Amino acid sequence: MPMPEYHDDQIIALLKDPVSKEKGFRLLMDRYKERIYWHIRRLVVAHEEAEDILQETFINVYRFAGSFKGESKLSTWLYRIATNESIRWLKKQKSAREEVKVAKPVNGGQEGYVPVEEEEIVRKFQQAIRQLPEKQRLVFNLRYYDELSYEEIGQILNSPVNALKTNYHYAKEKIREFLLKN
Amino acid sequence: MEKEFKEIGKKMPYPVPEDFFENITEATLEKARLRERSSGKRRLLVQWLAAAALLTGVVFTGIRMLNPPVKEFSAGRVEPLEIATREAIVAPQPGTVVPEETISPGKITNSGGNSVIESPDTPVATEENSESLEDLLASIPDETLKEWGALLNNDPFFEETEDNAQHEND
Numbered sequence: 001m002p003m004p005e006y007h008d009d010q011i012i013a014l015l016k017d018p019v020s021k022e023k024g025f026r027l028l029m030d031r032y033k034e035r036i037y038w039h040i041r042r043l044v045v046a047h048e049e050a051e052d053i054l055q056e057t058f059i060n061v062y063r064f065a066g067s068f069k070g071e072s073k074l075s076t077w078l079y080r081i082a083t084n085e086s087i088r089w090l091k092k093q094k095s096a097r098e099e100v101k102v103a104k105p106v107n108g109g110q111e112g113y114v115p116v117e118e119e120e121i122v123r124k125f126q127q128a129i130r131q132l133p134e135k136q137r138l139v140f141n142l143r144y145y146d147e148l149s150y151e152e153i154g155q156i157l158n159s160p161v162n163a164l165k166t167n168y169h170y171a172k173e174k175i176r177e178f179l180l181k182n
Numbered sequence: 183m184e185k186e187f188k189e190i191g192k193k194m195p196y197p198v199p200e201d202f203f204e205n206i207t208e209a210t211l212e213k214a215r216l217r218e219r220s221s222g223k224r225r226l227l228v229q230w231l232a233a234a235a236l237l238t239g240v241v242f243t244g245i246r247m248l249n250p251p252v253k254e255f256s257a258g259r260v261e262p263l264e265i266a267t268r269e270a271i272v273a274p275q276p277g278t279v280v281p282e283e284t285i286s287p288g289k290i291t292n293s294g295g296n297s298v299i300e301s302p303d304t305p306v307a308t309e310e311n312s313e314s315l316e317d318l319l320a321s322i323p324d325e326t327l328k329e330w331g332a333l334l335n336n337d338p339f340f341e342e343t344e345d346n347a348q349h350e351n352d
Contacts, residue, residue: 029206029210045196047199
């Protein structure tokens with residue numbers, strides 16, 4: 001029997017009710033964990049850190065779901081928490097910007113993983129993104145990978161749309177330059 | 183998606199451990215439960231401590247109000263220290279009954295065979311202080327006095343005054 005499809009509003013209502021809190025939490029994680037994980041992973045690079053920050057993000061949602069007023073989309077709220085947690089971690093770990101060796105997959109076939117022959121260009125691309133200033137990197141990732149609108153990114157990063165467009169434009173230029181040079 | 187990066191797409195060069203996404207939900211839920219439980223305990227402890235501090239404050243204030251201190255000090259005012267002087271220690275306190283022969287100058291009222299000192303306005307002289315210079319000199323042997331005289335004559339720091347010179351001439 002297929003599971004009924006829940007809207008974000010319903011998930012939030014379940015989360016706010018102590019009786020159905022855990023059910024709401026499972027539904028929320030199942031819907032957003034991969035998206036949020038990859039958003040964090042692109043920022044912090046290492047899997048272990050991304051796992052910790054992902055858990056911290058959802059624990060915060062579990063504990064403070066009552067404070068969500070519904071002024072933005074649920075996904076925007078999640079991205080905002082995840083982004084803040086990642087930035088906090090990045091500030092603690094300045095070495096995160098260093099080149100990270102790409103480990104061999106434990107078991108191939110994960111979604112989004114690249115075969116070895118395509119690896120080089122993808123690695124270069126990630127390298128180019130990592131050398132961007134923090135704000136440009138965030139805007140680029142949210143726009144390019146997560147395909148969020150500028151309005152949503154503005155809510156996540158607390159920035160005006162025009163500034164975000166400028167950031168995105170400069171980010172693209174720098175990435176293109178980096179790829180040409182390397 | 184940007185046409186500039188079409189050939190790259192959204193592929194990621196980062197591997198993810200097997201079954202990571204399958205297990206992360208339950209692992210996170212377990213952590214969230216623990217965190218909420220421990221934060222609940224911490225909140226309870228803080229509430230208990232606050233209540234205990236408040237109760238202590240109330241009890242202390244009550245005790246202070248029921249038993250006010252004997253001497254009130256006004257804020258910013260420095261009280262002079264009471265220094266025990268020799269006279270204060272030696273002199274009898276007002277109202278003290280002392281034998282007649284040890285009485286020194288002061289306000290004295292007779293009370294039977296003894297005298298009562300009412301209020302000594304000036305430091306009261308003691309028996310030792312009242313001993314005269316003549317009595318002191320009389321108690322010193324002549325040899326000792328002569329030795330002191332010889333020392334005085336040989337003392338280079340002793341300034342010779344007219345009185346001293348006249349005394350020597352005598």
